[in-house]
Amino acid sequence: MNSEQAYQNLLTHLKLTNALSQASGVLSWDQETMMPRDGAAARAEQSAALALVIHSRNIDPVIDELCGEIDESALDDTGKANVREARRTHQRAIRIPAELAGELARAGALAQGIWAKARREEKVADFLPTLKNMVSLKQQEAQCLKEEDGSLYDALLDEYEPGMKSEPLAKLLGRLRPHLTALREKLITDNVEIKPLKGNFEEGAQMEMARRLASVFNYNWNAGRLDLSVHPFSSGYRSDSRITTRVDRGNPFDCMYSTVHEVGHANYEQGREPEMDRTPAGGYASMGIHESQSRMLENQIGRSRVFMEWLHPQMKEVFGDFGIDSPDELFAIVNKVETGFIRTEADEIHYNLHVVLRFELELALFAGDLSVDDLEGAWNERFERDFGMAVDKPSNGLLQDVHWSFGAFGYFPTYSLGNIYAGELFKIMGDQIGGMEAMIAKGELGEISSWLGENIHRHGNVYSAPQLMEMVCGKVPDEKALAGYLQDKFG
Amino acid sequence: MNSEQAYQNLLTHLKLTNALSQASGVLSWDQETMMPRDGAAARAEQSAALALVIHSRNIDPVIDELCGEIDESALDDTGKANVREARRTHQRAIRIPAELAGELARAGALAQGIWAKARREEKVADFLPTLKNMVSLKQQEAQCLKEEDGSLYDALLDEYEPGMKSEPLAKLLGRLRPHLTALREKLITDNVEIKPLKGNFEEGAQMEMARRLASVFNYNWNAGRLDLSVHPFSSGYRSDSRITTRVDRGNPFDCMYSTVHEVGHANYEQGREPEMDRTPAGGYASMGIHESQSRMLENQIGRSRVFMEWLHPQMKEVFGDFGIDSPDELFAIVNKVETGFIRTEADEIHYNLHVVLRFELELALFAGDLSVDDLEGAWNERFERDFGMAVDKPSNGLLQDVHWSFGAFGYFPTYSLGNIYAGELFKIMGDQIGGMEAMIAKGELGEISSWLGENIHRHGNVYSAPQLMEMVCGKVPDEKALAGYLQDKFG
Structure with missing residues (x-):
């Protein structure tokens, strides 16, 4: 042969x-x-x-x-x-x-x-x-x-983030950490007053808003669909990449931002060339790259001040007068920083602190420095140190995430890597697309989608995440872009 | 070992x-x-x-x-x-x-x-x-x-109706045929005047009616679901047996009777013992037995005069005043006999004539007595003989059914076998369940479901169709029960 x-x-x-x-x-x-x-x-x-x-x-x-x-x-x-x-x-x-x-x-x-x-x-x-x-x-x-x-830990990490090692990852997250804690301490003192929401947040209205959001972020409805599930997720492949969301009648933002997040994942899958169908090269580079696509749409774009110009009137159309009078007020609400126990509900500052805590515990577990018996104590001690409050019950602490139950050790740090990648990509994309903010304000995201398609989506798993990031950014990615973005937004 | x-x-x-x-x-x-x-x-x-x-x-x-x-x-x-x-x-x-x-x-x-x-x-x-x-x-x-x-034909028939041979099948359908033509000739002369329907036949209302029908026929919603599709079908297995229907805004009966038909199929699957899961014995006896379960629910019960007592007020509740004033009128409408080109839209009399036509053509094709080139001519000739009108276009004739395109020769006769089996089973069931008509009139179909479960559903594919029918009926099934039922209803 x-x-x-x-x-x-x-x-x-x-x-x-x-x-x-x-x-x-x-x-x-x-x-x-x-x-x-x-x-x-x-x-x-x-x-x-x-x-x-x-x-x-x-x-x-x-x-x-x-x-x-x-x-x-x-x-x-x-x-x-x-x-x-x-x-x-x-x-x-x-x-x-x-x-x-x-x-x-x-x-x-x-x-x-x-x-x-x-x-x-x-x-x-x-x-x-x-x-x-x-x-x-x-x-x-x-x-x-x-x-x-x-x-041992690197062998597990490699399943989710091929080519990444725990040592440089720990250094990277270690450098991000002080930025987060500094912002956290500044922000929890000047708490934003949140006005109570009103309006029609029925399931039908929330799903209509979700569809509008998916469409504005250029989700391809011919190659996907939107449904409800207990935990939002995306799944599928280029030609059939489905997303789900959930509806909390009291809080439309959960449905909305879950949708945008999953659209980010789905767009990545939908953006492959048909020639790559069913080949390993047509897969995704890493969980970190995948998460960068969802987090960027959700946060850097979806929670940006300029996007509120598009979002506020849309929400008024769908929900009626919902109690928020201006894009500025809406911006404050969707970016409210608040210390909480639960990772999945955390704001952009606290989210990465949640991840770093889990990552450190995983490292210690697999280095033999921590036993499972001591895990809850270690969790609670670190949580109080990082978040300034004590864990009140296990469901708010060690038992909150499903991941460890099915053995997904090495998965958590890819969430923060995704945020770091999103920081880098959003920065260079902004440099390369002229007038990006004005586009976002009008809900015209075609050029952004094209840029992501060209630079990330179409490459699938041809290059490893480090290779891909260096190709796109022209340098080894670091925490600075994310830290700068957070500082600009919250600082 | x-x-x-x-x-x-x-x-x-x-x-x-x-x-x-x-x-x-x-x-x-x-x-x-x-x-x-x-x-x-x-x-x-x-x-x-x-x-x-x-x-x-x-x-x-x-x-x-x-x-x-x-x-x-x-x-x-x-x-x-x-x-x-x-x-x-x-x-x-x-x-x-x-x-x-x-x-x-x-x-x-x-x-x-x-x-x-x-x-x-x-x-x-x-x-x-x-x-x-x-x-x-x-x-x-x-x-x-x-x-x-x-x-050759028996080898194909065996795929759908194991144990059945074309010779006895041809004799059986041949004996049924004169009953059908006699009834047909009598009925098409005294055509029923159909009043125009009115009422709210929106998709939501039709689906509500479909759900009520599925429930009254004891469809197990914990082991199934109802959706829309272009052609109604049922699929699945004991613990997850799903059905579909379709909505024609002008004609709620299509949605309703499609649902009942598919519930018959689904009930059969849902009625197996869990011990048989994923075993060949847990399959179904034959397509004919499967069809008997759907046709009996649809016709012998669902289109019976007594069932109209339950159905008419239900339809009024769901659709409002829909233009039909009494159970008697409703009975006339859902049993209207009319010559038409299309098998799937045919009444109980014409349906089997459609099937016999296809069966005869299949037999001739595989006996080498008919070539594919002569098939359209043979179809049209026989159609005019049996239905008293000429085929006007291929989509009303040779091209109407999908089956032959994917090679399902030997499948059609199982439709009529299903009707014959349904005739036998409905007769013996009525003999064994006291006061069955009164139950049907009240929409209390629990005993009927139990009887079918006990006598047919739970046996799965343990016995062949001929064995099973003989066990239940105490004799080799023939056309008399169906012919008698049709005579009683239409004669």
């Missing part, structure tokens, strides 16, 4: 596997949005069956054989990325023994229910054995995956 | 395959109800990937090996059915060469589009090459599948 033939055969194998992954994704979407109550057990079996088939395709030795016959130097960047990712996925799959993979899947499936119950009942002790088991399994997994001289 | 172990291993293999089939079914449902426009191409790849994986599992020699190690005499009826169906599916899969299977799949996928275009443009000639190719491929398939002394 010649190199070109081997490459084509490899692609054929990978595309079929990817089609099965897409199918699995559609089932997950259905589960959160459409599936009737009694369908849960059957759905679990369907997902498990697909996972098994996908795993067996990922460990197929034919991948290694074909990769060995390919002359990579003859491939373009996209081809190189396909071979790189084929090897990466194959290596990760074969390094983990089938037994461990099975245990991880089983533990993850069970743990979420145990976590949810423990959180509901505010009983950390009921969750600790499960968490201990999961940490132990993830340590074993990391041991299988880690580079010879690498750390 | 001992027999019990072999049986358990066989079940494990079959259940995983079945979970993948269920997944494929969810994707098809999504495609017809939820999928955005641009998602079609990716969905086709996902379905094809799943079909390939399922096929490779069905041809796995391990099935034959395990079946060989099982002592069937030690199994109960359910166990025997699982082994029987495992062998049957395996045999059908291995008998068809991979190349032919691929060509059939490809041809089927392409043909539907070609058929739809030819129908839209009223051009039979544009569809004929496609149909010729499909008939030839199905002849090859039937050649692979047929029993040594069996006919």
